[in-house]
Structures are given as structure tokens and as C-alpha cells.
Amino acid sequence: MHILIVEDDRQIAENLYEFLELRGHRCDYAGDLRQAGRLLAQAAFDAIVLDRNLPDGDGLQLARRLRGEGDGTPVLALTARDTLDDKLLGFDAGVDDYLVKPFALQEVEVRLQALCRRGRQRDDAGLFRCGALAYDAAARRASLNGVALSLPPKALRVLAELVRQPGRVFSRRELEIAVWGQEQASSDNLRSVLHTLRKALGADAELIRNMHGLGYSLDPGTPR
Secondary structure, eight states: OEEEEEOSOHHHHHHHHHHHHHTTOEEEEESSHHHHHHHHHHOOOSEEEEOSEETTEETHHHHHHHHHTTOOOOEEEEESOOSHHHHHHHHHHTOSEEEESSOOHHHHHHHHHHHHHHHTOOTTOSEEEETTEEEETTTTEEEETTEEOOOOHHHHHHHHHHHHSTTOOBOHHHHHHHHHSSOOSOTHHHHHHHHHHHHHHGGGGGGEEEETTTEEEEOOSOOO
């Protein structure tokens, strides 16, 4: 899942980010409504974790705006406001689930997964193939010639981007945003991830093509 965490408490946000990233999800972070709005304008998310007490307003403002625009992205409200009236107000604003702080990180992930299944909002669901290379987005697993590939989260994210559109050239910037949520100061970070991916592909490492000056693509030809 690609998850947007909207939370002004840095420690809470970092704990969520690190846990979900280790679980194989991709996360972006916003500390206020303004930043969240910018990120939502730049990318599509599978789910949003939304705090209410933000520096520039109530998080429910964002939920109301999304629903008013016809955006059905699942929203999990994560807040210290625990009265029945608070919860009813949240659901009325359009949130899909309401979890009160303190919370268990595992429960956050389970609730997000349930929301995505229920709402059918995951536009990355399905099985993508390029020759003998396959990526199961729902299970977040990749295989080559029917054999599962053991990939760390960042390498898996690069593969997930490339395999959706074999033959398309992805710029360095596009892949960096897919992996880290932002451009990197050095190209070495992406090169390291691509090296890991090519190593896992073994004899089929040439599937990942470096288009000099342009970016990277997945060769749509059949791997040997």
C-alpha cells in the first residue's frame, strides 16, 4: 500500500512510518493540512492515516474536502479525541475508520488493509507480468520463472513500478519518488537499489535496462 501519514507529532509519525515501511508498504509524511494537500495533488494514495489536531486545523477538514471532490481514498482517523461525539463527527466528515490513541502499530496496519479491501480503492491490485517475471501487487510478491524472488522493500518497489509498464522509460526522479517519496541528493541511492534488484534477477539482470541520460526501463522481451 502507498500510505499518506498526516500527523504533527514527529515521534508518532516516525514510529508509524518505520513500522509500515518495514512491513513492505510505501509511506509519505505530512505534518499539517497544507503539506498533505500538496502531496495529494502529486500522487495517488491507497490509504490515509489522519490525525485531527494539526497545526493548521482539524484533520476532518481534509476528509470533508476529499469526499466533496468525490475522492474515495480510505481514511483512518488516528486521534486522541475519544468521545462518542468525536467519533460520530469523524464518520460524518467521511472517515472510514476511527482509532483512538494510544494504539498498537499492528492494529493500524490491519485496519488499513481491511479498509483497502473493503473500499476496492487499491488501483495497484492485480498480477503484472513481463515475460517470465511476475509481480502480485495484492500479495506484494515477485517471482521469476515461477520462483519467488527475495527482495528488500526498496528493490520490490522499483520492480513494482517498472513491471506495470514494461518498455516505458522511468526517469530517475520517478523511481526515487516511488521508493523514498522524494528525490535523492545523490543518484547512488537508486543505483544501489537497482544493483540489489539486478543481483536477485541473476542471469536475467539485463531485463533492467539503463537508458543513458533518460532513466530505466524493464525490457518487455521474454527473459531467457
